[in-house]
Amino acid sequence: MAQLDRKPEQKFRGRATIRDIADLAGVSIATVSRVLNDRPDVAPETREQVMQVVRKHGFTTNRGARGLSSGRTGIVGLTLPLVNDSYFGPILGGASEALYEQDMRIMLCPTLHEHDREVSLLDRLTRGATDGAILMLPEESTAELQHLQEIGYPFVVVDPREPPPDGIPCVSAMHAAGAKLATEHLLQLGHRHIAAIGGPPGWYANDERVIGFRAAMAAARLLPDPDMILYTDWSIPSGEQAAEELLGRPEPPTAIFCFNDNAAIGALNAARRLGFSVPEDLSIVGFDDTFQATIVTPTLTTVRQPLAELGRMGVSLLARLIEGQRLDAMRIELATTLVIRESTGPAPVAL
Numbered sequence: 001m002a003q004l005d006r007k008p009e010q011k012f013r014g015r016a017t018i019r020d021i022a023d024l025a026g027v028s029i030a031t032v033s034r035v036l037n038d039r040p041d042v043a044p045e046t047r048e049q050v051m052q053v054v055r056k057h058g059f060t061t062n063r064g065a066r067g068l069s070s071g072r073t074g075i076v077g078l079t080l081p082l083v084n085d086s087y088f089g090p091i092l093g094g095a096s097e098a099l100y101e102q103d104m105r106i107m108l109c110p111t112l113h114e115h116d117r118e119v120s121l122l123d124r125l126t127r128g129a130t131d132g133a134i135l136m137l138p139e140e141s142t143a144e145l146q147h148l149q150e151i152g153y154p155f156v157v158v159d160p161r162e163p164p165p166d167g168i169p170c171v172s173a174m175h176a177a178g179a180k181l182a183t184e185h186l187l188q189l190g191h192r193h194i195a196a197i198g199g200p201p202g203w204y205a206n207d208e209r210v211i212g213f214r215a216a217m218a219a220a221r222l223l224p225d226p227d228m229i230l231y232t233d234w235s236i237p238s239g240e241q242a243a244e245e246l247l248g249r250p251e252p253p254t255a256i257f258c259f260n261d262n263a264a265i266g267a268l269n270a271a272r273r274l275g276f277s278v279p280e281d282l283s284i285v286g287f288d289d290t291f292q293a294t295i296v297t298p299t300l301t302t303v304r305q306p307l308a309e310l311g312r313m314g315v316s317l318l319a320r321l322i323e324g325q326r327l328d329a330m331r332i333e334l335a336t337t338l339v340i341r342e343s344t345g346p347a348p349v350a351l
Contacts, residue, residue, distance in 0.1 A: 025053045076318065077125035077133035079109045079118055086290035087260075087307065088136065091158060094311030095134055102319050104131075115139040126153045131322050134314045137161050154321040158314040163204050169321065170331045171313045175205050178303040178336030179212025179257070182285045185301070185338055186255045187220050190347035191283060195228040195253035197242045197263045206231070209259045209287065228253065232263055239266025247274050247282070254282060254347045261286040261293050264300055268343070279345030289339055298342030306334045 018036070022029045027046060034042050035050040076099055080088050092108075099106050107130055111118040118139045125133050132154035138145065142165045148155055149168065156169040164170040186194050196213050199206035210229065217224045230245065232238035239262055246253055247270060258264035264286030268278060276282045278298055286293060289304035313332060320327060 021050065021053055021057075024057065025050045072131045072322070073129065074103065075105045075107050075130045076315070077107045077109055077121075077130040078136065079111050079121055079125075079133065079138065080136040081111055081113045083108065083110050086292055087288055090290075090307035091136060091311040094308030095158075095315050096311070097308075098312040098315035102315065104319075111139060113139065119144070122148070126151065132156075132318050134158055134311070134318060136311075136314075154318060156314045156318045156321070158310050160204050162202075163207075164331055167330060169317050169327060171310055171317065172204070172331075172333055173305040173310065174333045174336050175208035176212035176215070178287060178305070178338075179209035179259070180216045181212075181336070181338040182257050182287065182301075182303050183213050183216035184219075185340065185344065186257065186283060186285065187216065189255075189283065189344060191255040192220075192222060192347070193251065193253045194222075194224075194255045194257060195230070195246045196224070197239055197246075197256060197258045197267060198229060198231045199234045199259050199263075201231055206259060213257060234260050234262055236262045236266040236269070239263030240270045241266070243267035243270035244274065247271065247276060252276075252282075255284070255344070256282065257285045259287050261288045261290045261300060261302055264302065264343070265292060265296055268296060268298075268300075278343055281348055283344040283347075285344060293339070293341070301341045301344040302339055304337045304339050306336075309334055 018029055018032050022032045025032065027050060031042065031046060032050055035047050036054075078092070078095060080092060082088050083092065096106055107125070109118075109121040109125070111121065122133070122135075122140070126148070133156075135145075135155055136158045138157055138161060140148075142162060145157070145165065145168055156171065157164065158171045160170055160172060164172070183194065194217070196210070198210060201207070213229075214224055228246070230242040232242050239258060242263070243256060243266060246256060256264075256267050258267055264284050267284050271278050271282050271284070278284055284300070286300045286302035287305070288307070289302045293300040293302045313334065317327060317332070
């Protein structure tokens with residue numbers, strides 16, 4: 001077999017490019033591109049020649065010739081508050097699988113809900129370590145996110161904390177629609193004295209779910225008492241405390257709509273301790289459909305967010321941004337569905 005001319009061995013500063021492979025293999029850049037993209041129109045001898053150079057010098061073929069020619073890392077940063085969490089875990093799982101399918105790797109950056117920590121992590125990510133980032137429930141303000149755009153760093157927000165600003169790619173669930181479904185379910189069961197346990201006021205998810213709750217009540221010609229909506233930090237203990245307050249009133253609610261599954265589990269604990277039978281005396285609905293919803297007793301009626309799909313969609317948008325493609329939709333909301341289990345039943349008959 002005739003050997004193609006090779007240039008002397010050389011070392012490279014920084015990341016090698018497709019041109020470096022072409023020079024060492026003695027072929028054109030177009031030929032290297034065809035080999036790396038597994039095109040059939042390359043002679044077997046030439047293909048092997050190129051791949052010998054790739055293997056010998058440890059070049060990566062991830063993302064093919066496009067990544068090599070542009071000097072990309074093939075790495076995407078992902079910031080999220082917590083890794084080992086029933087809510088963020090499925091989103092992370094969906095994003096990780098989608099990144100694998102895109103031949104990209106993930107740089108995981110837990111923020112622990114700390115603004116300064118997240119800003120510091122993002123500063124490192126934008127200094128050439130990554131091609132872009134998925135920001136899950138970011139702590140950054142609108143101004144800080146807009147600054148990231150101004151410096152040209154590709155990113156997508158998944159599950160925004162604040163209302164999504166115009167022009168920033170964002171993926172979220174249809175919170176208001178899901179809350180409306182949950183409330184309508186309770187109304188159809190005959191409940192009229194319905195309380196709500198929300199998250200922190202000002203959070204996008206919380207405020208949208210309040211809108212959906214109130215809309216369903218208004219459609220039934222019911223005006224929710226502001227005192228029947230309590231706010232928490234999304235945790236089980238705070239949900240338990242809020243439910244204790246509601247159930248300790250002279251006229252306790254017959255149903256509680258909790259804005260996440262943690263609060264709903266807390267409400268189940270409070271009801272059990274105070275002697276309320278669920279669902280005979282009290283119906284409880286959650287939101288998210290995390291794995292705990294199926295292991296508590298009774299199993300939890302809840303609104304299912306497509307958590308894994310949130311992560312996958314975020315990666316899909318980010319990949320297009322990295323490739324320089326235009327996004328037709330900067331803001332995507334994924335549908336929510338109601339999952340009916342054992343924690344809801346007909347309203348108790350007044351004696």
